[in-house]
Amino acid sequence: MKMFAYRGKHENFGDELNHWLWERLLPGFFDDDESQLFLGIGSILYDNFDPNMQKIVFGSGYGGYTNPPKVDRNWTFYFVRGKKTAEVLGIDPSYAIGDSGILTRSCWDAKSIEKRYPVSFMPHYESAMYGSWDKACELAGIHYIDPRWSVEKVLTEISASHKVVSEAMHGVIISDALRVPWRAIQPLAPQNRAKWYDWASALGTTIDFDTIGPSNIVEAAAGLAPGNPGWRKNITFRHRRIRQLTGDYTFRSAARTLNAVTEKPGQLSADSAIESAHQRMLAELERLKADFSLAKETAH
Known part of the structure; x- marks a missing residue:
């Protein structure tokens, strides 16, 4: 097999x-x-x-x-x-x-890892690629978790957090499984949203989504064309060039919104x-x- x-x-x-x-x-x-x-x-x-x-x-x-x-x-x-x-x-x-x-x-002991971060943010992997969320987190004073890191590094960083804010669905799924309170960020790309409700339905959980908007020019431009995947793909394909031209400018509004979200209480499915x-x-x-x-x- x-x-x-x-x-x-x-x-x-x-x-x-x-x-x-x-x-x-x-x-x-x-x-x-x-x-x-x-x-x-x-x-x-x-x-x-x-x-x-x-x-x-x-x-x-x-x-x-x-x-x-x-x-x-x-x-x-x-x-x-x-x-x-x-x-x-x-x-x-x-x-x-x-x-x-x-x-x-069954394979990871989150309780054995010391809590070091009041709150961590994990973007969707496309947002990690095209956005400037590492810099937005730095501006906001929030720990950043990159979904492109190794599995064990991500598991360690989730376990070391008191709360995880995540646009990545498995950032929330694994936080929930390890009993780390979470806040769900609505994915910027609409096609990545429905599957969250599928997971939540099995656990009888209602997701209280937050939105945080774009972190830079690339995400802002791509977000203007939610119904035009070709244009969105063209923008993201050129993201490195766009970021060079804009000096990799990070929206301070993204940091402010992140801070506002982190003030909200975390969610968890029922222990049972x-x-x-x-x-x-x-x-x-x-x-x-x-x-x-x-x-x-x-x-x-």
Whole structure:
């Protein structure tokens, strides 16, 4: 069985969690056999996988980046990220247990890490690329967490924070799983928003989104064309040149807005909800191992 994980031009915490987490929970489980594909963390339930390949879904979600896949006998579900994913795929809502990143609870001891930061901010990885959020955080006196850092560095910085403000969905998902209070920032790109509600639905959580606006000229220009993805892509493609011309100017309004958001109380899903989701995932993990251990024995 081969593990599938999305990877763009730059590494991104939520996607890279796959390589870190499954190595610890399922050591030696994966190979390069593409006849079986393991789909774990991410909005990766696409419609363009080989229809003859067996797809094993273990906490993935539908993000709207392609049309919904046609579910047939070559799809096997252990659980999905949330109720919206189950609805779109036409499967039983009981499969909506949560994002499998919650299983980080089994591999990371956040309580052993000293709290050093009153509040930290983690942007979406595209905002980290095109924006000036590291400088906005410096102006605001807020600790900055870059989603392009290594998984263990991000986990350490989240654990060392009393509160995390995040535009990155997995910044919030992992903060919540590790019981670090969070504030959710509405992603600047509209296509990145719906999946948050999918995750929250499985835990019975309502997200109180904040908006913070752009941090520099690149984000401001891209934000003027939410309905024109081609223009937005053209602007972000030239972000380095634009930032050179503008002297990498950072909007002070971004720092002020960040400060205002950090004054608000953090959110957490209910302890009972996160514990129940975690235990159900562990049960599914044991079922997965039993199912495919038996399959391997039968094949031999």
